[in-house]
Amino acid sequence: MTEFRSFVDRVVRPNAEDFDRAGEIPAWVLEEVSAAGYWGAVLDGDMVRFGALHEEIGRGCSSLRSLLTVHSMVSYAVDRWGTAAAREKWLPQLASGRVLGGFCLTEAEAGSDCAALVATAVPHEGGYRINARKKWTTGGQIAGLLLVFARTERGLSAFVVPGDAPGVKRTPIGDVLGTRASMMADIELVDCEVGADSLVGAEGMGLAVITGALDIGRYSVACGSVGITQACLEAVTAHCTERVQGGSVLAEHQLVQKMITEMAVNVRAARLLCVEAGESKDRGDPETIIATCVAKYFASTTAMRAAGDAVQLHGAVGCADGHPVSRYFRDAKVMEIIEGSTQIQELLIARDALRGR
Known part of the structure; x- marks a missing residue:
C-alpha cells in the first residue's frame, strides 16, 4: 500500500x-x-x-x-x-508502542520442540513463581512485556510478565547472521513472581496459545519474505540496467533475464499466497493455519533464492558487508528458520495434503 x-x-x-x-x-x-x-x-x-x-x-x-x-x-x-x-x-x-512485546518460547535444549520445554510456573501466594531460561528472544533487550511459556501442574501454560519484574535477567545477543538489529536477548526468570491475572488462557492451554501466536508470526515472516524478494528485484533491475559487461549492460544477457524473470514471477506468486492466507484469517477460516504454512514456506524459500541471485548478479560488491544485497542474503536465511523452519513447514504441509484436505 x-x-x-x-x-x-x-x-x-x-x-x-x-x-x-x-x-x-x-x-x-x-x-x-x-x-x-x-x-x-x-x-x-x-x-x-x-x-x-x-x-x-x-x-x-x-x-x-x-x-x-x-x-x-x-x-x-x-x-x-x-x-x-x-x-x-x-x-x-x-x-x-509504549510497551513492546517479547515472545519467550525457545529454550536451549528444546529448540522448536514444545513438549521438551522445562521452564516451570508453580503456585505462589495466589499467583505463580516462574523459573525459566529462554533463548533467542527477538526484541528481548527492550521488551516491556514478556509472553513466557512454562509448565504448571496442568501442563504447558502461558504468562505475561512485565519486563521490569524482579527476577527478570537479560543477556544481549550480538553478531548473529541476519536480522542483526532486532536486539535479541536471552531471557532468564529466577523466582519471578506474577499474579493470577498474568495467566494467558487456562492452565494447560499453552500449546493453543503457541499455535495461535505462531500463525500470526509465520504470516508476518511470509509477508516480510515477500518484501525481501521485492527489494532484491528492485536492486537487481537497477544494477543490471547500469552495469556493462562484455560490451552491453547485464540486462541484455539472456541468462540474466532468466534470473530476473524467476524473481519477478516468484515474488508475485508469494504475494498472492500471503493475500490468500490473510483473507482466510479475515474470514475466520480454520484452514488459515495451513494457508499460512504454505505462504511461509514458499515466500521464505523464494526470498533465499532471490537473495542468492541478487548477490550473484552484483558480483564481488554484493558480497561486501554493508551492501544491501549482502544484508538481504543474510536476512533471507533467517526467514527459513524463524517461526518454524522450512522443514517444519514441509512436514505440516505434507501431513495436511495426506489427510486429503
Whole structure:
C-alpha cells in the first residue's frame, strides 16, 4: 500500500544499513512506528492490510519487521486469551508502542520442540513463581512485556510478565547472521513472581496459545519474505540496467533475464499466497493455519533464492558487508528458520495434503 511504502522509503530504507551495522533500531525509529500506529496493526482486524504493512517493512529492514512480528504475536495472544485485567492494562500500551512485546518460547535444549520445554510456573501466594531460561528472544533487550511459556501442574501454560519484574535477567545477543538489529536477548526468570491475572488462557492451554501466536508470526515472516524478494528485484533491475559487461549492460544477457524473470514471477506468486492466507484469517477460516504454512514456506524459500541471485548478479560488491544485497542474503536465511523452519513447514504441509484436505 502506498502509505506503507512511503513510510518505509522515508524512515527505514535510507537508514537500514546503519541499523544493521549498529545492531539496533534507534529509539527515534520506534517512535516513528508508534506515531504511524503500526504497533497495533494486528489488533485492527484487517489481516490483509497487516500483511501489506509487514511486506513493506520487510522490504526496508527485516530487523524492524522482526520486532513488529514478535510484538504482534504477544498483542494477539493478550487480546484473544488474556484476562480482563491483563487486557485492560496491557493492550492500550501494546497498541500505542509504549510497551513492546517479547515472545519467550525457545529454550536451549528444546529448540522448536514444545513438549521438551522445562521452564516451570508453580503456585505462589495466589499467583505463580516462574523459573525459566529462554533463548533467542527477538526484541528481548527492550521488551516491556514478556509472553513466557512454562509448565504448571496442568501442563504447558502461558504468562505475561512485565519486563521490569524482579527476577527478570537479560543477556544481549550480538553478531548473529541476519536480522542483526532486532536486539535479541536471552531471557532468564529466577523466582519471578506474577499474579493470577498474568495467566494467558487456562492452565494447560499453552500449546493453543503457541499455535495461535505462531500463525500470526509465520504470516508476518511470509509477508516480510515477500518484501525481501521485492527489494532484491528492485536492486537487481537497477544494477543490471547500469552495469556493462562484455560490451552491453547485464540486462541484455539472456541468462540474466532468466534470473530476473524467476524473481519477478516468484515474488508475485508469494504475494498472492500471503493475500490468500490473510483473507482466510479475515474470514475466520480454520484452514488459515495451513494457508499460512504454505505462504511461509514458499515466500521464505523464494526470498533465499532471490537473495542468492541478487548477490550473484552484483558480483564481488554484493558480497561486501554493508551492501544491501549482502544484508538481504543474510536476512533471507533467517526467514527459513524463524517461526518454524522450512522443514517444519514441509512436514505440516505434507501431513495436511495426506489427510486429503
